[in-house]
Amino acid sequence: MDWLYDEALTAQIRRMSRARRYQATFLALRRLHAPLVDMEIPEEWGVGRVVVNSLLNCGAARVDGEANDALQQVISELSRAPLFASEIDPNLAESFQLEAIGGWILLTEALGEMSEVQTDRIIILAREQAHYLDQCIEETVVAVEGEELRESYLENVEDRLRAYGLGYFATRNLEVEGRCHDVITGASTGENVLNSAAGRALLDSCDRYSREIVSALRVFACE
Template identity: 70%
Template sequence: MDGRYDEVLTAQIQQMDRAQRHQAVFLALRRLQAPLLDIEMPRGWGVDPAAVDSLLRCSTARLDGEPDDAFQQAITGLSRAPLFESEVDPELAESFQLEAIGGWILVGEALGEMSEVQTDRIIVLAREQAVYLDECIDSTLTMVADEGLRERYLANAASRLRAYSLGYFATRNLEVEGRCHETILADSPGDGLLTSEAGRELLNRCDDYSGEMVSALRGFPT
């Protein structure tokens, strides 16, 4: 069984319309957002923090899956950084920053279509990063904080999720993703999901998860 391709989550994506798929990928990338905000990027990348801020701010303005000039301009502004003109050999935390940026670029390419395949590709990115972080934690000799908390969470996770035998971050990401999908599908069109109480709860769940990723990443030597 491969937790990166959960049948229940895939079926939920298939039930979504374009706007709902956009909401789903937004929340998936929200779960990868903290490394962009809370960990400084290498100066050699030449990434202007204002460009990152503009991208993330524009990403919340419209979640209908339609073309968005302001969002595309924000991506263009970020892509002018020297980072995109050279090869880089990122350290662990930096690799998460690169994948998050790559995910937003994929969103820009998908707007106007936001097909099931495009949606799945972006959401799987968040799943793969969670699996990767668990693998790094398992293979390191460094003690990563909150090991006991992670073990207790896994012991009490839903049996459907435990069946994948994944680590903490991969399992929790699937749990939060499932909650996001359920809320998106239950929301009435045009109600402004992310400004509702249910939407704010999703944002908090994604941000809490993303913050835990940063805490774990900071535990690795640089």
Template identity: 50%
Template sequence: MSQLDWREDETLTAQLRVMSRRQRNQAAYLALRRLQAPLLRIAMPTGWGVDPAAVDSLVRSGEVQMGGENSEALQLAIAELRDAPLFESEIEPEFAESFQLEAINGWLAFGEALGEMSEVQADSLIALARELADYLDKNMDNSLTMTEGEGDRERYLAGVPECFLSYGLGYFGTRNLETERICHEVVLAAPENEVTASSEAGGQLLHVCDEYSNQLASTLIQFSKY
């Protein structure tokens, strides 16, 4: 099978085209959920002035708003992030910190899109999770840093369906695409768009996203030690 360009393959966005606004919001939220652990588990530079409690409030209020309606709590959390000095900081971000900045920017975009969440807005947030996964894989390939779990990652790639391997991505890029597909299929199959954080289907999706996200954060933490 010839290698596909994941940036241009329309089959990756085909599911978005048949989603309702509420479903697009769920898909976009789940993409950000896959980037959540680096925000919660890795300390940010003090010069950024980001209160960890504000980040925790952001992700908790975002989960509640999985259905796509705006809320005062989420907007307050986003406003607090916007006021933090990190956007004026002259600190050159380290590798893990660049992930945190991109994830924060994703949350700001998510907040702006609530109530609308067009196909373009949702696709942009989903693409962010793909881009960061590929970015990590490429840095792992080009680095002499040895990270734990290499054997598990190789076994995963040896057993994953060919439709995901056809993009020629590494572990995180491939695992993110598989997780994304699972999320989109469940969101589309749910009756009356009822995939919420408290539903059985929603809980399962949060678990699969968190499992991936924690692996992402653990690898970034190992890089930050060197």
């Protein structure tokens, strides 16, 4: 099964309205956000904590997929950081931070349209990063804490997810993604899913998954 461009996953996005696509991409970026807030960002990048927090706050304040002046202003400020004027050879954790920042830029550029292709691209970014981390864990000689729990999860995960043949993080991301999309597509028209009890549960699931990414990345930082 093609986990990256699976037709069933894409079909969910195709059925979504602009607002729902925005909410789906916001949650995908939420799954990539912990490396930005829980790990040190290189000082020479010039990306301050205030800007990082503003991305999440402005992104959650308006969830209809239309133009968001506050978010655009944050991205404009971010684009002037030294990060974008220098060559960078990132370590593993930094590569995750860069991809998360890139995802926010993609989301901002998509506002007002939120096409299927734009939405798919951001959600696929979260899938790719999860798979990349699994590959790094598989190839490293350093023990990454929680191996038994990860193996137990894969042994007991439902068949439709196991069929992809992926590692822990890629499988967990697809599990959380599917839950997010089910709630979003099942919501009433015009509902801000993120403000509902089910939406808050999704945010919590995304955050817990994202913190797991950070726990694994910290191991590589100690190599």
